[in-house]
Amino acid sequence: MSFEPKITLFSCHYASQQSCAEKGKELQQLGFPATITLVRVPCTGKVQVTTLLQAFEDGADGVYVVGCPVDGCHNIKGSVRAAKRVAAVKKALEELDVESGRIEMFHLPRGLHPEFVAAGVAMDKKIRALGPSPFQS
Amino acid sequence: MIVAERKPMAEIIEMVKDCSRVLVLACRGCVTVCSAGGEREAAALASLIRLGMKKQGKTIQIIEGSLVRQCDKEYIDAIDAWNGQYDAIVSTACGVGVNFIANLRKDTMVYPALNTSFFGGSAEQGVWTEQCAGCGNCVLHLTGGLCPVARCAKSLMNGPCGGSVGGRCEINKNTECIWQSIHDRLGSFDRQSQMETIAPIRDWSTAGHGGPRKTVRTDLTIS
Numbered sequence: 001m002s003f004e005p006k007i008t009l010f011s012c013h014y015a016s017q018q019s020c021a022e023k024g025k026e027l028q029q030l031g032f033p034a035t036i037t038l039v040r041v042p043c044t045g046k047v048q049v050t051t052l053l054q055a056f057e058d059g060a061d062g063v064y065v066v067g068c069p070v071d072g073c074h075n076i077k078g079s080v081r082a083a084k085r086v087a088a089v090k091k092a093l094e095e096l097d098v099e100s101g102r103i104e105m106f107h108l109p110r111g112l113h114p115e116f117v118a119a120g121v122a123m124d125k126k127i128r129a130l131g132p133s134p135f136q137s
Numbered sequence: 138m139i140v141a142e143r144k145p146m147a148e149i150i151e152m153v154k155d156c157s158r159v160l161v162l163a164c165r166g167c168v169t170v171c172s173a174g175g176e177r178e179a180a181a182l183a184s185l186i187r188l189g190m191k192k193q194g195k196t197i198q199i200i201e202g203s204l205v206r207q208c209d210k211e212y213i214d215a216i217d218a219w220n221g222q223y224d225a226i227v228s229t230a231c232g233v234g235v236n237f238i239a240n241l242r243k244d245t246m247v248y249p250a251l252n253t254s255f256f257g258g259s260a261e262q263g264v265w266t267e268q269c270a271g272c273g274n275c276v277l278h279l280t281g282g283l284c285p286v287a288r289c290a291k292s293l294m295n296g297p298c299g300g301s302v303g304g305r306c307e308i309n310k311n312t313e314c315i316w317q318s319i320h321d322r323l324g325s326f327d328r329q330s331q332m333e334t335i336a337p338i339r340d341w342s343t344a345g346h347g348g349p350r351k352t353v354r355t356d357l358t359i360s
């Protein structure tokens with residue numbers, strides 16, 4: 001049976017602006033994977049370690065965060081904080097003997113640009129290769 | 138404050154592997170301040186325990202609770218609110234808190250979620266450093282306020298040793314030689330000659346070498 005991953009993306013308004021373009025159709029037209037559920041947050045600095053872990057508890061096979069560039073965050077340090085929390089979850093996954101690549105951080109420029117889609121495609125590819133989450137009972 | 142850090146998850150999962158209901162109990166004292174065992178960290182731990190157990194094909198029910206402190210009998214009494222709802226407590230307090238629960242709740246199994254590290258302070262955000270070892274016979278008035286017990290690798294009372302080079306300790310170049318710093322600080326008050334007084338051989342019984350320590354204040358005791 002083929003495996004269709006469930007991937008949760010947390011992205012700030014600024015980096016995910018294109019998700020609203022053309023009433024949300026633009027992303028699909030650009031090839032953004034349907035396996036990804038986008039959760040928009042005001043700032044990725046708002047995403048706590050518990051938020052990321054909850055996504056795995058809710059059945060995500062992979063989780064990623066897209067925030068502003070390191071030196072160009074709308075809220076100055078929000079995306080840097082998010083990256084540190086992603087790193088903390090990576091470490092915790094390793095402690096549980098789970099692939100740390102199931103969670104990633106991306107720093108991308110705001111607005112409509114191909115990198116946003118490329119990051120989604122890369123995550124989809126990676127999680128398909130890793131297979132289903134080991135947290136599914 | 139008491140500084141601590143979370144134990145590796147594998148160790149914690151091993152503790153609770155036979156439990157089906159656990160109370161993860163945060164402490165709102167020192168370990169909240171050092172971001173190791175406050176409510177936020179306990180919530181993350183609860184999630185990690187659920188995930189770790191799920192990975193082993195087991196389910197575990199977790200109640201999250203917190204106490205003002207876990208090192209006072211009055212606050213420990215508040216645990217009764219969860220009576221009958223858990224098989225074991227995983228405490229995110231320091232070792233004092235875990236001991237207090239074990240002392241006062243003879244029928245309750247309690248496990249430590251943290252490794253309790255030292256008495257220290259926050260040098261900068263996210264960085265804590267050891268400052269005092271609780272030796273019970275403070276010498277800071279002789280050492281310019283800098284502790285040779287906690288901050289000298291050899292706890293020397295008549296430092297520095299011959300391994301001090303350029304203000305760095307011989308055990309690790311990233312470690313300050315506290316005796317060099319004591320010298321420099323006393324010097325800035327024109328008191329470096331204090332270092333020529335030989336400190337006598339110390340009686341370490343106050344530092345725990347005489348067994349567990351206890352303080353009794355009869356002006357405060359009730360009976």
Ligand code: SF4
Nearest residue numbers: 164166167207208234
């Ligand atoms: S139980 Fe430990 S961490 Fe909590 S307040 Fe008391 S000394 Fe501090």
Ligand code: SF4
Nearest residue numbers: 269270272275276284
């Ligand atoms: S001399 Fe003893 S009591 Fe004083 S700071 Fe050092 S360890 Fe603490």
